Amino acid sequence: MTTVRQRIDTQHRDAIHDAQLNIYGSRLATCGSDRLVKIFEVRPNGQSYPMAELVGHSGPVWKVSWAHPKYGGLLASASYDKKVIIWNEQQGRWQKAYEWAAHEASTTCVAFAPHQYGLMLASASADGDIGILRYDNSSNEWISSKIQKCHEQGVNSVCWAPGSADPAAKKRLVSAGNDKNVKIWAFDDATNEWILEKTLAGHTDFVREAAWCPVTNNGQHTIVSCGMEGNLVLFRTSNIETEEWKAKLLETAPCALYHSSFSPCGSFLSVAGDDNVITIWRENLQGQWIKVPRDNKEREGMSQAVGAPGAQR
Template sequence: MATIRQRIDTTHRDAIHDAQLNLYGSRLATCGSDRLVKIFEVRPNGQSFPIAELAGHSGPVWKVSWAHPKFGGLLASAAYDKKVIIWQETSGRWHKSHEWAAHEASATSVAFAPSQYGLILASSAVDGEIGLLVYDAATSQWTSSKISKAHDQGVNSVSWAPALVAAGGEETPKRLASAGNDKNVKIWVEGENGEWHCEKTLHGHTDFVRDVAWCPVVNHTTYTLVSCGLDGNLVLYRTKNITSGEWTVKLLEKSNGALFHVSWSPCGGFFCRFLAMIIRFRSGGKNFQGQWTKVDRDNKEKGRHSKTSRRDSFQPRRDAPVNLIKLFQGVYGSQKKMALTCSDIPKFICALLLPPIGVWMEKGCGAQLVINILLTLLGYIPGIIHACIVILWY
C-alpha cells in the first residue's frame, strides 16, 4: 500500500499545477496559477523549508523541470504568458538566467534532456510547436530551434528518452516523445544533420493526450512509454527494437474522469497518474515480465487525506506530549491563554487518552486494544488526580 509520508504547505495563493523533486530528492519546485515558482528544501526527517519564491511570469505557470545537478542549480518553467524561463542559483540566491518567448501561444511543458546529451531544454506549446534550447558552454549562450507543426491543435507535453550507449561505444540518437491535442503520441528523433523528424505516431487515445513520460530505465533494449488523456485512458507503449518502429500498445486503465499527469519513479518500477492511484510493475525473473497492478492508498491514509481541516488531519504518533499539546489546542481552539475549570476536567482527560488510543487504533484492535486502554488509564490516574487537585485548589 502507498502512504503519504509528508505534507508541505506551499502557501501558493491559487491552484498548484506541477511539483517536481530534483535528482536527489532534496529540493522541491512547485508552480501554480498565482504566477509563482517556489522552491523548498526537503529533508529526510520530514521537515521542509522555503528557499525561494520566483516571480517572472505574467500568467499561470504550468510546468517546471530540474536540470541535472552537474550543471548546478538550474530550473526551467513554462507558463501561459508564452514564456520559458530558466532560473539559476548563484551563491545561494535564485535569479532569472534566460528567458525565451518565441512560442506564439501558451507554453505547456518543459523538460531537460538527459545529462549525457549536454544542457538541452525542450518545451511545448499550444501553437503546435516544440522548442529546443541548447546551451553552448564556449559562448555561454543559448541557441534555439523549433519542430514546427508537431501536433495539430497544440502540444501538451514533451519527454526525453533515456540516453544509451550502443555496443560500439556510440550514443544512440536523441529522442523525444510528445503528447498532443490531435489524440496522438509522437516520437521524434534527431538526424545526423541536427534536424528532427517524426519517427513514429502512436495511437491509444480518443481525446486530447495530456501527458507522456518515458520510463527512465531501458531493459534489454526494451523502451517503455506511458501516456494519459482527457478520455481517461492510461496507455502503455513498448518496443524491443526502437529503430524498427514496431510498438505494442496496451490500455492499462480506463478511468471515469480525465487524467492529466503521469510520472515514473527513478528506477522505472513505479509510475503514478494524477490523481487517484499508483501503478506498480512486478518483475518476474531477470527480465521485465509481469503485470501492472494498482497499488491503492491504505484506508487510513485515504481518510486523512479526505479531511479538509488541519485540525482534523492530525495524525497520532508515539510522541504523546506533542500530540497532547495538539489535541489540547483542538479542545480549546486557538486561544493563547486557557483557564481550566471543573467542567474542563473531562476534556483534559480525553486529551490525555486520545493520543495513545489513536496509535493503537492503527497498530491493533480487539482484546489487545482494550488491554492497552486499561493499562493507559492506570498509568494516567496519578497524573489526573494531581491535575484535578491543582485545578480545584486554584
C-alpha cells in the same frame, strides 16, 4: 498500502499546477496560477523549509523541470505568458539566467534532457510547436530551434528518452497533443533536424501527457500516456531501432486523466486524474503493470477479484 509521508504548506495564492523534486529529493520546486515558482529544501527527517520565491512570469506557470546536478542549480519553468525561463542558483540566491519567448501561444510544458544529451531542454506549446534550447559551451549562449506543426490544436507535453552512454545513440523525445496522438521525435545528425519517427495511436480524445520510462530493460523502452477520455495506454518496444511499438490499454478510468510520471527507477508509475485521486502502478517480475491498492479495503477487494489465496477471512 500507500501513505502520505508529509504535507508541505507552499502558501501559493492560487492553484498549484506542478511540483517536481530534484534528482536527490532534497529540493522541491512548485508553480501555480499565482504566477510564482517556489523552491523548498526537503530534509531526510521529513521537514521542509522555503528557500526562494521566483517572480518573472506574467501568467499562470504550468510546469517546472530540474536540470541534472552536474550543471549546477538550474530550474526551468513554462507559463501561459508564452515564456520559458531558466533560473540559476548561485551562492544560495536564485536569479533569472535566460528567458525565451518564441512561442506564439501558452507554453504548456518544459523538460530538461538527460545529462548524456548535454545541457538542453524541450518546451511544448499550444501553438503546436516544440521548442529546443541547447547551451553552447563555445559561445556561452543558449541556441534555440523549433520542431514546427507537431500536433494540431496544440502540444500538451514533452518528455525525453533515457540517455545513453553510446555517443552514436539518437536523441529522442515523446510528445502528446490535442490531435489524440502520441509522437516520437528523433534527432538526425546528418541533417541537424528533428524527424517524426513514429506516431502512436491509442486515444480517442486529447492526450494530456506522455511519459518515457527513464530506465531501459535489456533494450526495452516503455512509454505511458493518459488522455481526457480516461485511457491509460502503455507502449513498448524491444528494439527501438528495428521493431514496432506495441500498445496495451492499462485502464479506462471513469474520469479524465491529466498526468503520468515514472519513478526514477522506472518500476513505479503515478497517474493523476479529474477525480482528485493519484493512483500508483507497479511493474511485477513478469513485466505486468499492477495498480497498487490505496488501502486495506481496496487490497482485499482486488485480491478477491483475482481469486488470490488467502483472500477469504
